[in-house]
Amino acid sequence: MSAAPIVPPTRVLAVASHVVSGYVGNKVAVFVLQSLGCDTAALNTVQFSNHTGYRHWTGTKATAQEISDLYRGLKDNYINDFDMMLSGYIPGAEGVLAVGAIAKELKAASQQRPGDFFWVLDPVMGDNGNLYVAADVVPAYKSLLSYADLIIPNQFEAELLSEVKITDMDSLAAAIQALHTKHRVPHVVITSVSIASPDVPAGHLCVVGSTMTSTGGARLFKAVFPSIDCYFCGTGDMFGALVTVRMREAAATSPSLMARGSWVSDDDVAAVDLPLARATEKVLASMHEVLTHTKDAMQGVVDRTLAAMATEEERSGEKQRMLAGKKAAELQLVRNLDCLRTPEKSIEVRPF
Amino acid sequence: MSAAPIVPPTRVLAVASHVVSGYVGNKVAVFVLQSLGCDTAALNTVQFSNHTGYRHWTGTKATAQEISDLYRGLKDNYINDFDMMLSGYIPGAEGVLAVGAIAKELKAASQQRPGDFFWVLDPVMGDNGNLYVAADVVPAYKSLLSYADLIIPNQFEAELLSEVKITDMDSLAAAIQALHTKHRVPHVVITSVSIASPDVPAGHLCVVGSTMTSTGGARLFKAVFPSIDCYFCGTGDMFGALVTVRMREAAATSPSLMARGSWVSDDDVAAVDLPLARATEKVLASMHEVLTHTKDAMQGVVDRTLAAMATEEERSGEKQRMLAGKKAAELQLVRNLDCLRTPEKSIEVRPF
Numbered sequence: 001m002s003a004a005p006i007v008p009p010t011r012v013l014a015v016a017s018h019v020v021s022g023y024v025g026n027k028v029a030v031f032v033l034q035s036l037g038c039d040t041a042a043l044n045t046v047q048f049s050n051h052t053g054y055r056h057w058t059g060t061k062a063t064a065q066e067i068s069d070l071y072r073g074l075k076d077n078y079i080n081d082f083d084m085m086l087s088g089y090i091p092g093a094e095g096v097l098a099v100g101a102i103a104k105e106l107k108a109a110s111q112q113r114p115g116d117f118f119w120v121l122d123p124v125m126g127d128n129g130n131l132y133v134a135a136d137v138v139p140a141y142k143s144l145l146s147y148a149d150l151i152i153p154n155q156f157e158a159e160l161l162s163e164v165k166i167t168d169m170d171s172l173a174a175a176i177q178a179l180h181t182k183h184r185v186p187h188v189v190i191t192s193v194s195i196a197s198p199d200v201p202a203g204h205l206c207v208v209g210s211t212m213t214s215t216g217g218a219r220l221f222k223a224v225f226p227s228i229d230c231y232f233c234g235t236g237d238m239f240g241a242l243v244t245v246r247m248r249e250a251a252a253t254s255p256s257l258m259a260r261g262s263w264v265s266d267d268d269v270a271a272v273d274l275p276l277a278r279a280t281e282k283v284l285a286s287m288h289e290v291l292t293h294t295k296d297a298m299q300g301v302v303d304r305t306l307a308a309m310a311t312e313e314e315r316s317g318e319k320q321r322m323l324a325g326k327k328a329a330e331l332q333l334v335r336n337l338d339c340l341r342t343p344e345k346s347i348e349v350r351p352f
Numbered sequence: 353m354s355a356a357p358i359v360p361p362t363r364v365l366a367v368a369s370h371v372v373s374g375y376v377g378n379k380v381a382v383f384v385l386q387s388l389g390c391d392t393a394a395l396n397t398v399q400f401s402n403h404t405g406y407r408h409w410t411g412t413k414a415t416a417q418e419i420s421d422l423y424r425g426l427k428d429n430y431i432n433d434f435d436m437m438l439s440g441y442i443p444g445a446e447g448v449l450a451v452g453a454i455a456k457e458l459k460a461a462s463q464q465r466p467g468d469f470f471w472v473l474d475p476v477m478g479d480n481g482n483l484y485v486a487a488d489v490v491p492a493y494k495s496l497l498s499y500a501d502l503i504i505p506n507q508f509e510a511e512l513l514s515e516v517k518i519t520d521m522d523s524l525a526a527a528i529q530a531l532h533t534k535h536r537v538p539h540v541v542i543t544s545v546s547i548a549s550p551d552v553p554a555g556h557l558c559v560v561g562s563t564m565t566s567t568g569g570a571r572l573f574k575a576v577f578p579s580i581d582c583y584f585c586g587t588g589d590m591f592g593a594l595v596t597v598r599m600r601e602a603a604a605t606s607p608s609l610m611a612r613g614s615w616v617s618d619d620d621v622a623a624v625d626l627p628l629a630r631a632t633e634k635v636l637a638s639m640h641e642v643l644t645h646t647k648d649a650m651q652g653v654v655d656r657t658l659a660a661m662a663t664e665e666e667r668s669g670e671k672q673r674m675l676a677g678k679k680a681a682e683l684q685l686v687r688n689l690d691c692l693r694t695p696e697k698s699i700e701v702r703p704f
Contacts (some may be wrong), residue, residue: 005687018370020422021431031386034686041373047396047414049425058425060418062399066411070372073401073410078675081660153489308433323430331409334386335357 016088198287357389369439
C-alpha cells in the first residue's frame with residue numbers, strides 16, 4: 001500500500017456529531033477523510049460519550065449560535081477556504097439552518113470559480129419509516145437542497161425530501177427525478193434501498209444513484225451487493241466521508257470537469273460511466289471490507305467485554321450483553337486503513 | 353508502506369483540546385494515534401475554531417463536570433476499557449483534577465493486572481518561562497504525578513513540577529531525578545531543552561529522557577538533532593501521541609515487560625537500550641520529517657492564502673500576513689502518513 005494521497009490537495013469542512021468512544025458521525029468522517037489525504041476541519045455539533053444506540057449516553061449539544069460562532073472564527077482568520085463540505089447529523093432545525101448558512105456563504109464565495117466548492121449533504125432525519133429528529137428539521141433540509149451538490153439520503157429520507165412515496169423501483173426513480181427537477185440537486189445517491197426486485201436477490205442490498213443532465217434528466221445507476229447480516233451504526237457516515245473523497249478523486253481525472261459547477265458531466269456520459277458511479281463503486285467496496293472485518297471480529301469483542309466484567313451477575317445481565325454487542329458492532333476502522341485506501345474487492349454499478 | 357498496525361490492539365483515551373481547523377491538541381493526537389492503529393476515544397476539553405496562536409478564536413470549553421460526565425457515560429456502558437491514556441491541555445485546575453480522577457480510577461482498576469494501564473501525562477502549563485494557565489493548575493498537576501507512568505514536560509514545566517531550577521545539564525539531571533524520587537514518576541522525557549552545552553551545537557535541539565531503576569535512580573539518555581528554524585504549534589501534542597504508540601510498540605517486544613507495572617525495564621538495561629529510548633528515537637525521526645515537510649510547504653501556503661484575499665488592502669495588511677503565516681505553520685500531517693508510520697531518517701539517542 002502506498003501512502004500517496006489519492007486526491008489533489010483538498011480542504012474539507014466536516015460538520016457532524018462527535019462521540020468520545022466508538023465510530024459514528026465525525027468520529028468516522030474525520031478519520032476517513034484524513035486517512036485519504038484531506039486536510040479536514042472538524043466542526044462537532046455534539047460531544048456525546050457514545051452513540052445513542054447504547055440507549056444511555058452523556059454529553060452536550062452545540063447550539064445553532066455556537067455552530068455559527070465557530071464558523072465565524074474560521075472566517076475571521078482566513079481559514080474558511082474549503083474545497084468541500086460534508087454535513088451529517090445536526091441537532092435541531094436551527095442548527096440545520098446555521099450549517100446551511102455556512103454552505104450558502106461558501107457557495108456564494110466560489111461563484112466566480114465554478115467547481116471550487118462542493119457540498120455533500122447527508123440529510124440525517126430517520127430510517128425505516130421512523131423520524132428521529134424534530135418535525136421542523138424536514139422543511140429546514142428541504143429549504144437547503146438547492147445549495148447541495150450531492151445528497152445521500154437513505155430511502156426514508158429520500159421520500160421525505162422528494163415527497164414521493166417509494167414502493168418500487170419506478171417510484172424510487174421518480175423520487176430521484178423529483179430531487180433533480182424540483183430541488184435542482186445535481187447528484188443523488190440513495191444509500192439503502194429496501195425494495196423487492198428481481199435483480200436484487202435475497203441477502204443483497206441495493207444503492208441507486210444519479211447525476212442529472214443539463215436538462216435536469218436523471219442518469220440512474222445501481223449497485224447490488226451482498227448484505228452483511230448485522231446492524232452497524234455509522235455506516236451512513238462512512239458512506240458520506242468515502243463518497244466525498246472518491247467523488248473528488250473521480251472528478252479530478254478531468255480538469256475541465258473540476259472547473260464546472262457541481263462537477264456535472266456532459267450529457268453524453270452514460271449513467272454507469274459517471275464520476276459518481278466510479279466513486280460509488282469504490283465506496284461500496286471499502287465499506288464491504290470494513291463491515292466484513294467488523295463482523296468477523298464481533299464475537300471476540302463480546303467475549304472479551306463480558307469476561308472483563310467484575311461479577312457473574314453483570315456477565316449474565318441482559319443489559320450488559322446488549323452493551324457488549326453494541327461495542328462489538330462499532331466499525332473497525334483504524335486497523336483497516338487498507339480497506340479505506342485500496343479496497344481489493346470490486347462492486348460494480350450497472351444500468352438502472 | 354504497509355498498513356499493518358505497529359502495535360497490538362490498543363485502546364487509548366485521549367483527553368485534550370479540539371480545534372475545528374488546524375492541528376493542535378486532540379486534533380493532532382487522535383489522528384496520529386489512529387493512523388498508527390490505536391482505537392482512540394477522544395474526550396475534547398475544548399472546541400475552539402482554531403488554536404490561540406492566531407490571537408482570535410471562538411468556541412467553548414468543557415467544564416470539569418462535563419469531563420466527568422463524559423467519562424461516566426463510558427463507564428456506564430462498559431467502554432472504559434483503556435490500555436492507555438494520553439492527557440494534554442485541560443482548561444483549569446478543576447478540569448485537571450477531573451482528568452486525574454479518571455486516570456486514578458483506571459489505574460486502580462488495573463491493580464490486579466500490572467502493566468494493563470499506562471498514563472502518558474503532558475502537563476501543559478507554559479513554555480519559555482511563561483505560565484499560560486492559572487496558577488492553581490501547577491499544584492493540581494503535582495498532586496497527580498505519582499499516578500502517571502510517563503510525563504513529557506518541556507524544560508519550563510519540568511522546573512515547575514520538580515522545583516529544581518534548570519540552568520545546565522547537571523540541574524536538568526537533578527530535576528529528572530527529583531521527578532523519579534519525589535514524585536515516583538517512572539518515565540520522564542523533557543521534550544525541549546534549551547541549554548548551552550558542548551555537545552549541542554548551534555542550530556540543534558536536545559531532548560533528555562530517563563526510566564528509573566527499581567531503587568529510583570535515573571537512567572538518562574539524550575538525543576541531539578538539528579532544529580528547524582520556525583515556530584510550530586502542536587509539536588508537543590505530536591510528541592505525546594507518537595511516544596504513546598512507540599512506547600507501547602517498544603514494550604510489546606517483551607511480554608514480561610508488558611506485564612510489569614509501568615513497563616519499567618530491569619535494572620541492568622542501560623539508558624540507551626531502554627524502550628523509552630527506542631520510542632524517543634522513532635518519535636523524533638517522525639517529527640523531524642513532518643516538520644521539514646511543513647516548513648518546505650509554508651511559503652506556498654502563505655502565497656495562496658494572501659492571493660485568495662478579496663482586496664489589495666487585505667493582502668498587504670499586517671494582521672492578514674500574520675494570519676497567513678499561522679495557517680502556513682499548521683502541521684502537515686494528513687498527507688505525510690509515511691513519516692508517522694515509517695520515518696526514513698533515524699535520530700539516535702546517546703548516553704547523557
